[in-house]
Amino acid sequence: MFSRLLAAPARCRRFGTLSCLRNEALPLTSDPQQYDQEGRVIELLKSISPKPVPKSKFPYKEAADRSKRSFLPRVPELNKHTVNRYIYELTNFTYAHGTRVLIKELLAQVVESTPDLLSKQSYLDIVQDMHFYLDDAGAEETMDRMEESTAFKRDIDFHNVMMAFTVGKTTYDGRIERLQKLAAQGVHANANTWYYLFRALRTHSKRFELLELMPMYGVDQEPVFRSAVHSLSRKCGYRELIDFYNAHGYTLDNMDTYMLNRLCRAYLNEGAVAEAFDLAHDMHMSARARANLGTFSVFNTYFINRNEIYNSIAFCHKFQHQFKMKASHLLAYELIDKYLTRCTYFEHWPQLTRYMVHILTHNTAHKNFLRDGHFKLLANYARIHGLQDFVCRAVEPEDLAFGQEMWKALHWPRNVIPSSLDQNSEEFIEMAKLITPTPKTDKDLNPSDILKSS
Structure with missing residues (x-):
């Protein structure tokens, strides 16, 4: 099936029309x-x-796509090659958040002390870096200094980076x-x-x-x-995305993991869960594009958005078994980050929440996944639902027992991804009900909804 869909035309055209995507089903903007x-x-x-x-x-560069580095570069000797390399390293990588003020000062010092040694590319990198971090005044001052000290002018290349994406x-x-x-x-x-x-x-x-x-x-x-x-993958179906891949010369034989994950997302847009999983599994087993935790996140997010966290847990079992890759820590993180502070309250919310926090905080490799903001949101959620003494890190023996029973019960049938809850075992269905909010009626007033709208 997938080979037929991705039968590859050569790279002889570009994607010509997306009119089928811009329809009433696609909200434009709020x-x-x-x-x-x-x-x-x-x-x-x-x-x-x-x-x-x-x-x-x-070259076209996006500051948001820079890779991370742990240490700032050393200040070099002042010659043209080393100074421009220094600017490249300061502006083409992301460093720890607390270094931002220092980097800004270092860039300003170089521009002020050796403006004639900087290449046009270095000036572009500095201006784009300042613009990305919302310092347009500093970017304009840099270009003023450049025009005073060099033959470079504010041409279209500088205007381009001043219109680029920013952190704001x-x-x-x-x-x-x-x-x-x-x-x-x-x-x-x-x-x-x-x-x-x-x-x-x-x-x-x-x-x-x-x-x-x-x-x-x-x-x-x-x-x-x-x-x-x-x-495209956020809004279109898989056929449209496949057409886009084909138009750029990509097929099953040369797509990478990122493209595979986005194609799975497009399948999920149409509710084709089993087909998406079969695609990911076939590609992984044939070593054409390896599944990774990003693949897991695509499926997990789909289930979370549908309030089907029982399927999130069942999928975690299947993913770990099929791909021999641990994903329970990512499941726990995404449930906390995307669901447990936003969902409609249900009776076993405290047990589920403490158990998921326990998965992360009691694993040395993943204990830093959760930030102070997560704990504050969980505490606020608990408080507004009347749980004044709730402490998400204070796991109780009954929480662990509940979590273990949940892991045991929430398994899909062998070699099947059910399309509905009633296709599972009675044990699965009963456990799913325990961790699923009761559907709201018009008479219900849920404090969580008040939080969402405030």
Whole structure:
């Protein structure tokens, strides 16, 4: 089945239409003004884009995608090569949160003391780093110093990184104003302009619209392929995502684990749980794309969103058995992070919560998964439901007994992923009822809902 669906055409085209995805089933955004502003961004981008849009001489980089490093680089001797390498290492990796102020000071010192030694790429990296961390004033000062000390100017490449994604809430007034100025000055976009604005858009339908426009303007979609896959997999069915993979030359034989996980997500969008699992298992066993804990998280999140935590636990059993990979710690973390502070209260919530916290806090490898914020949310949830003395880390013997009984009972039938609860054993169904909130009626007023809306 999967080989037929992913029978691969050569890389001879790009994904041409996503109109089938932009329909009434896809909510646009909860903020109409944001949707209108994103439309304005796209119109302004089109107005400054020649056909075909030229490529930039500089690589497209996203600060949000940087890998982590534990230690800051050493301050080098002052020569052109070492200084630019130093800037690269400061701005192309993510360091501990507490180092941010120091990194900002180090960048400012280098710009002030040796502005003539910095390459244009180094200036771009510094400006993008400052913009990413919401220091646009510092970025502008850096460009002022650059223009005073070098022949580099604020060209389209600098405007591009000033419109890139940031750690803050995405707003569009600054991007719209910048695009309007570029249009008034007759400055043309390059491909990176499209990529940075694509990543900055928050509304899926507008991302799809911009993605669809790229081939019309001669813009290669490949640099934003993974970001596009992420958006598509959240809203489309598996056939649409397979078409997108095919259009970029990807098949069962050359897709990687990330692509496999997103394809599983697209299957789950259509409720095709068994088919998604069969795909992941077949790919893993044939060593074409290995399943990982990200694969587990895709399925687990699906069940959590459906309030089927009994299926989350049953799937954990199946995943660990089939892939020989421990996932109970991730199950516990995601139940705490995504479910137990938001769900409708049920009788065995305290036992289940303490047991899941116990799984993490009593395992030295995973004891730091939970943060203070998790414990505070759990305490607040318990308090609003009348559990004034609840301590989530104070596991009792009866909690452990309940957890062990739950693990024992929640097993799917052999070689089957049931499509409904009643296809399981009586023991499974009885345990599932103990950890499933009672459906609300119009007369119910749930304190959890008050928390969600406040």
